[in-house]
Amino acid sequence: MTNSKDFFQNYSYKNFLIHHYHQVTSTNDLAKELLNNRQIFANEIILSDIQTIGKGRMNRQWQSPLGNLYFSLCVDLSMINSQFLSTLPLFCGIVLNKTISNLSAKKLNILNKWPNDLLIENKKIAGILVENTTINDNQKLAIIGIGVNINNNPNNTRFASGNLSEFDLKISNLQLLEKFLDEFDNFFKIWEKFGFKNLKKIWLEKAYQLHQKVTINLGKDNQQNLFTGIFNDIDEYGNIIIIKDQKNFTISVGDVS
Structure with a gap:
């Protein structure tokens, strides 16, 4: 090494x-x-x-x-x-x-x-x-x-x-x-x-794109692993909360792209 x-x-x-x-x-x-x-x-x-x-x-x-x-x-x-x-x-x-x-x-x-x-x-x-x-x-x-x-x-x-x-x-x-x-x-x-x-x-x-439309890459760099919605919040465990179709979705793994 x-x-x-x-x-x-x-x-x-x-x-x-x-x-x-x-x-x-x-x-x-x-x-x-x-x-x-x-x-x-x-x-x-x-x-x-x-x-x-x-x-x-x-x-x-x-x-x-x-x-x-x-x-x-x-x-x-x-x-x-x-x-x-x-x-x-x-x-x-x-x-x-x-x-x-x-x-x-x-x-x-x-x-x-x-x-x-x-x-x-x-x-x-x-x-x-x-x-x-x-x-x-x-x-x-x-x-x-x-x-x-x-x-x-x-x-x-x-x-x-x-x-x-x-x-x-x-x-x-x-x-x-x-x-x-x-x-x-x-x-x-x-x-x-x-x-x-x-x-x-x-x-x-200091959150990037808070309350704006974002796309989350859920772990693999292809279109099937993208999730788009409004960045609403994060919870006390660090998960991002996305609003889509008037529902809250909590995502723990991925990144904002």
């Missing part, structure tokens, strides 16, 4: 330990491997300058050239109510949205695209992939993988993409990661204790 020459150095930041690599296949895959081998633990992070096989949701590739932020944060879920877990991608979206908003000198309209993307001016600038794993037979952890386009972005993507530099936000990957961790610490205490219900309003205030 990786080798010693790809490893750069370790950093300690607050109660987090960051393992910085020049290049890996996937930060999530490496984090999972090291967790299973008991080489890293909760509150440890895999940060890489490049991913050769970056991953997005629904087995999509996340293009990961030099100049952007790619990291995976390992979080202990042992004390978390299992009902809260489905909202973790939306929770991380709130944290990342807040992080980037606070860094920008001008007021950017950063939107949350259900369930796991961030947009600026209808361009995707970040994505989140959460994968759960178990170690030591019963310790549940989440691997939170996040990619942010800082200096460049892919072309010819399903959804238009952009990067932070085109919106006059200049920052290194490590600086952006540290700012994210500051916000993560603040919001995690709320999510851990109360779940998503106290954060739902914050997410909806």
Whole structure:
């Protein structure tokens, strides 16, 4: 998966330990491997300058050239109510949205695209992939993988993409990661204790296409797996609620396309 020459150095930041690599296949895959081998633990992070096989949701590739932020944060879920877990991608979206908003000198309209993307001016600038794993037979952890386009972005993507530099936000990957961790610490205490219900309003205030007609891709990129209706709400479990034919439909898996 990786080798010693790809490893750069370790950093300690607050109660987090960051393992910085020049290049890996996937930060999530490496984090999972090291967790299973008991080489890293909760509150440890895999940060890489490049991913050769970056991953997005629904087995999509996340293009990961030099100049952007790619990291995976390992979080202990042992004390978390299992009902809260489905909202973790939306929770991380709130944290990342807040992080980037606070860094920008001008007021950017950063939107949350259900369930796991961030947009600026209808361009995707970040994505989140959460994968759960178990170690030591019963310790549940989440691997939170996040990619942010800082200096460049892919072309010819399903959804238009952009990067932070085109919106006059200049920052290194490590600086952006540290700012994210500051916000993560603040919001995690709320999510851990109360779940998503106290954060739902914050997410909806920046929701892409709220109360407008949307199409949900239900998991496969073909016309038979598309569901169209009015984006009405999300529930406390992070599911999107769509109105179609004057009926409410609750959808748990998919994305707004």
